[in-house]
Amino acid sequence: MKNFYRKFQIVSKLPLWTSYLHRVYRDAIQDATKLKAQDALSDKPNFTCLLCGVSGEITAREYLNFVLEIKPKCKIIVIDLGQDQVNSVRQLVKREFPKANIEVKQANALNLNFIGDKSIDWIDTDGFFSFFTEQTLLELFKEWKRILKKDGFITFRELTSDGIVSSLANKLRDRASQVYMGIKLNLHTTNELYRDFEKVKFKFNRNSSPIPLLDRYCLVNT
Numbered sequence: 380m381k382n383f384y385r386k387f388q389i390v391s392k393l394p395l396w397t398s399y400l401h402r403v404y405r406d407a408i409q410d411a412t413k414l415k416a417q418d419a420l421s422d423k424p425n426f427t428c429l430l431c432g433v434s435g436e437i438t439a440r441e442y443l444n445f446v447l448e449i450k451p452k453c454k455i456i457v458i459d460l461g462q463d464q465v466n467s468v469r470q471l472v473k474r475e476f477p478k479a480n481i482e483v484k485q486a487n488a489l490n491l492n493f494i495g496d497k498s499i500d501w502i503d504t505d506g507f508f509s510f511f512t513e514q515t516l517l518e519l520f521k522e523w524k525r526i527l528k529k530d531g532f533i534t535f536r537e538l539t540s541d542g543i544v545s546s547l548a549n550k551l552r553d554r555a556s557q558v559y560m561g562i563k564l565n566l567h568t569t570n571e572l573y574r575d576f577e578k579v580k581f582k583f584n585r586n587s588s589p590i591p592l593l594d595r596y597c598l599v600n601t
């Protein structure tokens with residue numbers, strides 16, 4: 380994961396990356412509102428968000444600014460498995476968000492035992508599922524289900540194989556990741572995701588994002 384932090388900065392430092400993030404966060408809230416996720420737009424004092432797997436301070440800054448603008452009183456938890464990612468976000472929070480209610484923790488998303496049952500309103504992540512096998516991805520959805528409030532929502536962007544073009548793009552992405560970062564990705568099909576959503580009883584919608592083939596999803600806990 381050390382390698383990941385260093386090398387992903389080439390992507391996240393592109394100005395286009397931050398405008399992409401801003402756009403998808405805005406769309407995420409609209410998607411949740413359409414699915415009638417509870418209080419997606421309100422600013423209740425106990426509204427709690429989880430940014431689950433963050434590549435570092437650039438994504439974190441964009442997410443924190445976005446959420447605190449629409450929900451100034453909320454609590455935000457940021458987690459990642461990588462020590463470098465967590466350190467960089469801790470420094471960012473100390474420097475730029477000293478008064479906000481933000482917790483940054485090094486944690487495995489498969490075991491979020493420091494987060495209580497039904498305590499989270501919004502989980503967001505991006506390009507995260509390739510770190511999970513078919514079996515552990517279902518475990519991840521179950522863990523998210525445990526911590527989500529009823530009508531809480533999850534938003535993410537993901538490239539899943541759904542035909543020749545997306546399968547090929549996924550294979551190329553895996554190849555590039557192996558060569559450039561030394562990380563072998565787990566590739567998932569769209570049908571596999573749909574089966575998982577059914578197993579954990581999430582209603583969902585799927586739309587396109589500004590990056591071709593990288594779809595944006597919104598899931599609501601029922």
Ligand SMILES: C[S@@+](CC[C@H](N)C(=O)[O-])C[C@H]1O[C@@H](n2cnc3c(N)ncnc32)[C@H](O)[C@@H]1O
Pocket residue numbers: 380383391431432433434435438439458459460461464486487488489504505506507510
């Ligand atoms: C693709 S990145 C997220 C990138 C994100 N879209 C961004 O813009 O910052 C994935 C991150 O997930 C983290 N990660 C991988 N497996 C994890 C796990 N089981 N629990 C928590 N974080 C994990 C990696 O350390 C990495 O920083």
